[in-house]
Amino acid sequence: MTLYDLVEPGLVCRSNDPAEPRYRIAEIREADPLGADALLAAVPAMNHAADVPALTVALRALVPEPARLARWGVVECLAAMRDLGLLLGSLKRHGTEPVAAVPEVGPVLRELGRRTDMVPRDTVHHYTTWNPLGARRRSYTATDMERHLQDAVRMVFPSLVAALDSCAEVARLEPYDPGFAPALDRTAQHVQSVVDSIDFTVANVTPEFFARVLRPYFEEIDVDGRDYLGPAAAQVPLWLVDLTLWQSDRSDPAYDAFLDESLPYSLPAWRAFHAAHRGSVSAVGKVSAALSWESAHRLPPQLTASALSLARVLRLLKTFRARHIGIARKAYHDDLRLYDNGSGGAPVALLRTVLDLTRDNETLVRRALPHADVSAPRTPAA
The missing domain is CATH 1.20.58.480 (Methane Monooxygenase Hydroxylase; Chain G, domain 1)
Incomplete structure (x- = not known):
């Protein structure tokens, strides 16, 4: 447990409308709209092995169909961007442009960005605040130092x-x-x-x-010819x-x-x-x-x-x-x-x-x- 988790829940929403989905942090952490928990738990091992083919297959497997995405609210869209983002960053770390490798993810990133009024990729909010705690935590390396850095932010x-x-x-x-x-x-x-x-x-x-x-x-x-920074x-x-x-x-x-x-x-x-x-x-x-x-x-x-x-x-x-x-x-x-x-x-x-x-x-x-x-x-x- 971190200092963050001991803060009164109301404090998180204090500057904003508490009903706004972006500030329902517990709900976003809990959400797994892509059914990604088991697959993302394997990402640190894929990264350790620099297994680009496996990471590519994983990203392709998580890309949702348009009809499925259309049923989601903002909470689910934020959680989906969080989970896709772990694979975006992993592929790029190993020298592969993720949208070039899996073109079908491009329209999904654009739509998730539009639906959440944010950039079409994951940000520091997805990587830290909206990231689940405990065994479901999304991580590139599954190391203590990475977890400490996430907790510090x-x-x-x-x-x-x-x-x-x-x-x-x-x-x-x-x-x-x-x-x-x-x-x-x-x-x-x-x-x-x-x-x-x-x-x-x-x-x-x-x-x-x-x-x-x-x-x-x-x-x-690169998304549609424009570069977007990672978390x-x-x-x-x-x-x-x-x-x-x-x-x-x-x-x-x-x-x-x-x-x-x-x-x-x-x-x-x-x-x-x-x-x-x-x-x-x-x-x-x-x-x-x-x-x-x-x-x-x-x-x-x-x-x-x-x-x-x-x-x-x-x-x-x-x-x-x-x-x-x-x-x-x-x-x-x-x-x-x-x-x-x-x-x-x-x-x-x-x-x-x-x-x-x-x-x-x-x-x-x-x-x-x-x-x-x-x-x-x-x-x-x-």
Whole structure:
């Protein structure tokens, strides 16, 4: 059992309509519309043997007939994409374009993407959140390290969903409002789970395993002449927290371009969140503007509290990014890497850019509070 499974069920749906099928996580995990459980349990052995013919036969065997697919709801469609995706990534890892090898899967991928309002292949959501636990877990390698990596990503999602609620609240308020600082404190509490997740990853997954064993399964595949990335940590929407805290008006063209490419892999509600807040005034923009009108020696208590809370959550984001870049540098070191870019399509240099941007925004806020302690988090208000 992981931290993810101990979270209150309501928290998973909090930022979205609880009736929306994408957030009925237990139902998606339980679903096996392709009858794939036994076959997918054999995939790690096929991968170990690099048995492309067997993987091809397995993918062909799972392709559903149109009439069968037409009877499915969104829950079944998400589970089907999850299960087909394990074979898509496996074939590509062994040098075979899956749709070229099994052309009949192409129309199915397009239809599953259309029915779920997502890209026509599996994403990090399929690979982690919607993946069954226990004996039914879908896995490329059936190794402990792969399971640890899945769990590290899986445990982040409930807190990030909750963080989007508090970020939306921050976006509605001004630094002088009594609710501004508490909303930022709640955001910091939720972002802490991302730091915990990266620490869990460092402790349980080696850079060598990720770079040499797992990373090849996340390569892009061709569907109708367009490349689609495989499951990637970059699809975890920490960038939506960035958006409301600083990125909407204090970004960098390279980061903006990367987010534009990552956005299609996100959930529909999160794409809507991005559209609603893109180009708005960020929390850093609001706080820095307010501070510029005040005397540094006589700041209103509410503004001081807001600036402190903002500096603390930015400090957490900076901590996560510093640890993330440390892992990435090891995994993509010249002596180890098989690819120039991460599974989300970004080079390590972009991680450095985002870390620098986060640090610059934290420094901007902190310098207005030269005697304040931003290291000790406040207790978030209920």
